[in-house]
Ligand SMILES: Cc1ncc(C[n+]2csc(CCOP(=O)(O)OP(=O)(O)O)c2C)c(N)n1
């Protein structure tokens with residue numbers, strides 16, 4: 001099963017290497033990892049999607065906790081939460097395909113962020129499923145480049161993943 | 165007050181109560197060595213940085229205080245790596261300081277640059293690269309706090325040369341602020357109650373105790389608990405000394421080379437109280453059959469150890485001294501019964517033993533070291549057959565009296581560790597029980613022992629082989645002794661060349677007088693015991709087999 005962890009860390013040099021190193025060394029699989037600072041510049045937040053059974057997840061969490069720079073870990077998988085991922089995709093778009101691609105963009109509420117002579121670049125945000133579906137829809141048009149940021153997640157309502 | 169980074173470092177070390185450091189100088193630590201010059205700190209110059217790391221580790225294990233070592237950048241720092249990994253695997257509080265190239269040259273493959281914080285990330289509890297001289301006091305404070313609290317372990321502090329030579333305003337360190345680091349304290353009361361109830365309900369309890377008991381200083385509590393529960397106690401290699409082995413409830417060591425009776429007791433117990441242990445594969449053998457009839461209670465300071473290898477029925481995370489006290493408050497004295505009788509019978513039926521032979525038997529030497537030192541010595545070991553015999557045939561009765569490389573199994577550990585132990589405990593008799601292979605991995609430290617007049621005793625059990633390798637080749641590779649036989653130097657002459665005393669012992673009758681002479685001598689002594697070459701360590705649980713499936 002896949003779990004989504006929200007991890008607050010001290011924004012110290014090397015903290016990403018410590019977390020990534022821990023995963024590879026102990027044989028845990030990272031599906032995606034997104035990291036950036038929070039409202040407090042001294043604290044960063046990572047959203048880590050990890051694949052594994054409950055025992056693996058327990059070890060991941062406990063080992064992460066042992067890192068001195070890790071402040072707090074919340075497993076949001078089972079809690080009501082909002083999750084988003086950003087994708088940018090560049091597709092080959094000759095005259096004939098352009099209109100169809102723009103229609104697809106419309107359906108997925110994706111934005112056209114670049115209009116090249118031979119290509120269109122789309123940007124979309126949404127859940128993982130939506131992004132997957134967009135990718136599938138664009139596949140027949142020759143995707144030249146695609147990249148995803150990895151998921152970020154936040155609990156709904158008055159539940160907080162903060163230091164205090 | 166204006167000070168240099170190096171002066172701030174020395175002051176911070178003194179504030180931590182450090183009086184002794186083990187190290188080796190070089191370009192990037194020249195400012196630190198300059199500040200050491202008239203600091204009053206006792207500095208021991210080893211002859212290799214690996215020796216400094218192991219000596220600091222041995223010092224820590226013998227005294228219970230954190231060990232400190234220093235090395236220069238690049239090769240100096242990488243030479244510490246084995247010693248740091250060794251301390252990490254055995255959870256030893258060690259603080260290592262390394263020099264680094266100046267910050268403006270970092271990341272440019274500069275002369276003697278090595279990314280030591282990157283290299284040691286997986287083998288330290290935490291590490292630091294100091295980027296401003298004003299951070300030094302805070303970093304040192306944190307480093308010692310992290311190394312010594314919770315589950316202890318090594319911390320490395322990397323200091324670029326411009327940071328140690330740069331000026332800073334000295335100010336007292338502010339209180340620690342580490343939001344991500346909260347060492348556990350006492351155990352959860354509900355879980356302790358559950359554990360106490362399970363213990364009271366058990367009929368065939370066994371206590372399985374490890375190094376965690378020693379680092380928590382919980383040996384007294386362990387003894388009380390065992391007596392109250394009337395539970396036989398077996399210890400891991402790291403736990404030797406946590407429970408007096410001359411106690412009627414002692415089963416000695418368990419596992420691959422444990423006693424038959426310890427392994428049988430674990431196989432047949434209905435309750436296993438595991439304290440300060442991590443269910444290492446050398447202990448459990450085939451994991452599915454380990455204590456398969458037992459309810460398992462696991463108490464440890466590190467939550468990540470709970471359920472890592474073996475699922476526990478009841479788990480208590482906390483400082484073991486507190487947890488054992490909590491348990492003691494909730495238990496009533498039990499009465500000895502049929503279980504104890506059964507265990508006693510096993511002890512009588514299957515004692516550790518060896519056959520006398522033409523040549524000196526290695527086990528005999530260990531027994532004689534025990535007799536001559538009246539069991540009062542600090543024993544360190546290298547790694548191999550001699551290490552297992554040292555674990556089996558010396559009777560350990562005090563914590564911190566047996567010092568060995570358990571987790572990493574580092575040949576070359578014992579001798580520098582003995583030096584560190586002797587520095588920390590100048591009034592104790594210290595013995596390194598060594599193999600002819602292992603001793604050559606850090607033999608240069610003879611110069612250190614002579615230099616600082618440390619009367620350490622090295623007993624080489626010389627079998628002319630990398631004996632443990634040979635034993636596995638004999639048993640599992642059809643006696644094909646591939647590259648495990650050695651032609652050795654003349655250890656007596658070698659000792660003498662370094663300015664130590666050397667003795668060769670070839671007759672059983674000479675063992676005792678030579679040992680007595682060594683203990684009396686105020687010099688380092690190296691003894692070359694020429695022993696039976698193809699003796700095997702038994703009992704032995706072949707790798708991957710269940711504990712009750714022992715050879716020998
Ligand atoms: C640094 C290191 N290299 C290799 C090994 C593998 N190893 C384990 S025991 C052993 C043989 C040790 O020989 P010796 O010191 O003579 O001890 P003996 O087994 O003969 O008592 C070896 C090579 C090790 N543990 N450590």
Ligand SMILES: [Mg+2]
Nearest residue numbers: 599600629631
């Ligand atoms: Mg040997």
